[in-house]
Amino acid sequence: MTVTSTIAAPPINAINNRARASYARGYSKTLSLMLIAPLVLLMGFGFLYPVGKLLIGSLFAPEFGLEQFRRLIRSPLYLTVLLRTFEIAFAVTIASLFIGYPIAFAMAKLPRRWAALTTVCVLIPLWTSTLVRSYAWIVLLQRKGVVNELLLNLGWITQPLRLIYTEGAVIMAMTHVLLPYMILPIFAAVHAIPKELGQAARNLGAGGTSAFWRIMLPLSLPGVFAGCLMTFILALGFYVTPALVGGPRTMLMATLIGQQTTETLDWAFAGALSTVLLAATLTFVIAFRKTLSLNRGFAGVA
Amino acid sequence: MHGEPIDILQIEKTFGDKSVVSDVSLSVKAGEFLSLLGPSGSGKTTLLMMIAGFEFPNAGQICVGSRDITYLAPNRRAVGMVFQKYALFPHMTVAQNVAFPLRMRSVTTKDINRRVSEMIDLVQLTGFEGRYPQQLSGGQQQRVAVARALIAEPPVLLMDEPLSALDKKLRETMQIEIKRIQNRLGVTVVYVTHDQEEALTMSDRIAVMSEGRLVQVGSPFDLYQRPATSFVAEFVGKMNFLNGEYVEAELGKCRVRISEHATLSSDLVADGESEQYRLGGRVRVAIRPEDITITRRFEFGHTTDNVLRGTVEAVIFLGQAHIILVQIEGQGEAPVQVLVPSSIGHATFVQGETVDLVIAPSAVRLFPRGVGSVQ
Numbered sequence: 001m002t003v004t005s006t007i008a009a010p011p012i013n014a015i016n017n018r019a020r021a022s023y024a025r026g027y028s029k030t031l032s033l034m035l036i037a038p039l040v041l042l043m044g045f046g047f048l049y050p051v052g053k054l055l056i057g058s059l060f061a062p063e064f065g066l067e068q069f070r071r072l073i074r075s076p077l078y079l080t081v082l083l084r085t086f087e088i089a090f091a092v093t094i095a096s097l098f099i100g101y102p103i104a105f106a107m108a109k110l111p112r113r114w115a116a117l118t119t120v121c122v123l124i125p126l127w128t129s130t131l132v133r134s135y136a137w138i139v140l141l142q143r144k145g146v147v148n149e150l151l152l153n154l155g156w157i158t159q160p161l162r163l164i165y166t167e168g169a170v171i172m173a174m175t176h177v178l179l180p181y182m183i184l185p186i187f188a189a190v191h192a193i194p195k196e197l198g199q200a201a202r203n204l205g206a207g208g209t210s211a212f213w214r215i216m217l218p219l220s221l222p223g224v225f226a227g228c229l230m231t232f233i234l235a236l237g238f239y240v241t242p243a244l245v246g247g248p249r250t251m252l253m254a255t256l257i258g259q260q261t262t263e264t265l266d267w268a269f270a271g272a273l274s275t276v277l278l279a280a281t282l283t284f285v286i287a288f289r290k291t292l293s294l295n296r297g298f299a300g301v302a
Numbered sequence: 303m304h305g306e307p308i309d310i311l312q313i314e315k316t317f318g319d320k321s322v323v324s325d326v327s328l329s330v331k332a333g334e335f336l337s338l339l340g341p342s343g344s345g346k347t348t349l350l351m352m353i354a355g356f357e358f359p360n361a362g363q364i365c366v367g368s369r370d371i372t373y374l375a376p377n378r379r380a381v382g383m384v385f386q387k388y389a390l391f392p393h394m395t396v397a398q399n400v401a402f403p404l405r406m407r408s409v410t411t412k413d414i415n416r417r418v419s420e421m422i423d424l425v426q427l428t429g430f431e432g433r434y435p436q437q438l439s440g441g442q443q444q445r446v447a448v449a450r451a452l453i454a455e456p457p458v459l460l461m462d463e464p465l466s467a468l469d470k471k472l473r474e475t476m477q478i479e480i481k482r483i484q485n486r487l488g489v490t491v492v493y494v495t496h497d498q499e500e501a502l503t504m505s506d507r508i509a510v511m512s513e514g515r516l517v518q519v520g521s522p523f524d525l526y527q528r529p530a531t532s533f534v535a536e537f538v539g540k541m542n543f544l545n546g547e548y549v550e551a552e553l554g555k556c557r558v559r560i561s562e563h564a565t566l567s568s569d570l571v572a573d574g575e576s577e578q579y580r581l582g583g584r585v586r587v588a589i590r591p592e593d594i595t596i597t598r599r600f601e602f603g604h605t606t607d608n609v610l611r612g613t614v615e616a617v618i619f620l621g622q623a624h625i626i627l628v629q630i631e632g633q634g635e636a637p638v639q640v641l642v643p644s645s646i647g648h649a650t651f652v653q654g655e656t657v658d659l660v661i662a663p664s665a666v667r668l669f670p671r672g673v674g675s676v677q
């Protein structure tokens with residue numbers, strides 16, 4: 001625009017500028033609020049309110065104080081359950097990572113037809129109900145289940161093994177259920193790495209293995225972290241699978257909380273347990289993020 | 303560092319049943335700067351990928367120096383490569399990126415540090431060692447890519463449109479920069495581009511590709527002055543094309559009728575070449591814009607040999623020159639472009655003016671119609 005037109009017609013210019021400025025910002029404030037309002041309301045009524053009530057309830061029974069929390073600390077049982085919950089969530093995360101990474105990597109690197117097939121295999125479990133998948137594990141692992149039958153028939157064992165209701169069974173079943181949550185973020189990260197980076201590494205003298213360790217793996221780490229975090233958090237609060245496959249001897253926090261609300265109807269204590277689980281989870285997440293943000297190299301990648 | 307020659311022998315490459323590179327043979331001398339020039343989809347990248355080892359030919363052989371590298375793994379080829387989008391490692395600093403090839407070759411840390419700082423100095427990036435690629439401008443990233451490709455001293459460097467992401471000004475700076483580094487190190491360069499100007503200014507030789515085949519290989523001057531086919535004539539530099547009728551041949555000269563009252567004679571037809579034209583046959587006449595002398599018309603109705611009459615359609619100012627578009631009488635073709643230096647005192651022309659275009663026989667090239675033509 002020339003100088004003369006600016007001087008001759010300042011209002012038009014001003015209008016133009018304003019239009020451009022609001023365009024750059026996107027939507028107006030009112031519109032944005034209207035757009036997010038349903039979500040905020042849903043979060044407020046469906047999540048924050050009941051959870052808040054549960055948490056606060058734990059502080060007012062029988063009267064205001066930390067009685068419920070003291071109860072929690074007094075009994076070693078509850079701490080054992082908390083500790084076991086973290087242990088199992090950790091084991092599930094590690095197992096998912098080691099099984100999931102190669103699958104995710106293959107999904108991103110295989111020729112298109114094979115990649116599509118693998119993706120379907122990964123996603124089908126996600127579309128099936130967790131309940132169904134957990135029962136599938138019971139069918140496999142129970143005393144007269146498929147695995148025991150097979151081993152007996154092969155003559156490798158003489159007595160049925162105790163497979164179900166063990167920690168191992170819980171870890172295995174949870175890993176199976178949560179695996180897609182590990183695979184998908186890693187797949188997304190590997191898929192987003194430009195093909196040229198791998199080629200450049202090879203061209204610059206790296207063999208296939210060192211190209212992987214030095215280029216592909218570091219660049220896929222954001223996906224690995226996202227997958228681990230998601231799997232870990234989901235595992236911490238997992239209810240159905242441990243309840244079905246684990247039995248009473250491998251009780252986890254979620255099952256314990258469920259018992260308090262449905263069987264003993266001790267809502268105050270359930271609130272205290274929930275508070276502890278939530279606090280532990282948040283602490284873990286924050287610590288995790290802190291560690292990552294301290295690592296400068298990943299700031300550039302993520 | 304010494305460049306090594308590249309010998310490409312009868313390379314064929316197909317994807318599925320689509321032939322992408324067919325029967326390409328090409329020798330690049332040690333230390334030579336060779337450009338692969340061609341339109342999009344002509345197979346330049348594919349040829350480069352076969353030299354780098356990311357694609358394998360269906361037939362043929364590729365040698366660097368005396369080694370046959372046709373089926374060698376990419377990391378064993380000692381062939382450097384600069385990718386179109388640079389392919390810098392985003393999680394490594396400039397220094398780490400440049401050091402990467404040396405780390406892969408178990409060079410001692412002391413040597414690595416020395417060579418990295420030498421290299422960074424050569425590409426004039428001192429002070430940027432600690433930055434990450436995304437903190438650099440396009441031109442700086444380009445320099446890092448060149449430094450990284452050259453630090454392990456490969457005898458051959460491949461570049462796939464390395465400047466296409468840069469703006470014109472920076473591109474020209476980087477062209478000079480790349481030539482400077484190449485002269486300094488003596489490395490053999492194969493440089494892919496579809497920018498013919500870039501190819502003309504940078505190359506020792508240019509190989510023109512079309513539809514997977516080599517059309518012509520020669521010095522920039524050769525290609526510009528003696529294009530082998532009308533495809534090359536059209537692709538390299540600016541060229542005017544006219545329809546003509548082959549009317550006469552005598553003593554190495556031949557005459558082409560352009561319109562009812564205009565003929566052009568050409569002495570660029572080589573011995574034996576004239577056999578492909580028959581009297582009365584249609585030919586394409588090619589003339590460079592700078593080979594035409596334009597004058598105002600004073601005498602009406604007068605025709606002489608090698609003068610085309612026309613009307614000025616438009617005058618385009620380019621800075622150092624004008625392009626004058628002239629519609630030739632009796633020709634349905636696009637207007638002829640005439641290049642006139644825009645120095646002071648030169649006559650200017652106005653739209654609608656009638657003009658004569660004088661064309662020397664030494665500037666008139668003939669090509670057969672149909673075969674090898676793009677249109």
Ligand SMILES: Nc1ncnc2c1ncn2[C@@H]1O[C@H](COP(=O)(O)OP(=O)(O)OP(=O)(O)O)[C@@H](O)[C@H]1O
Nearest residue numbers: 317318322340341342343344345346347348349496
């Ligand atoms: N992996 C592949 N699979 C199938 N066809 C391919 C593949 N790579 C390239 N082609 C085809 O081969 C032809 C040549 O491609 P190439 O990339 O070599 O062209 P180019 O000369 O580099 O073009 P540009 O100037 O656009 O980069 C194109 O028609 C392309 O579609």
Ligand SMILES: [Mg+2]
Nearest residue numbers: 346347348462
């Ligand atoms: Mg290309």
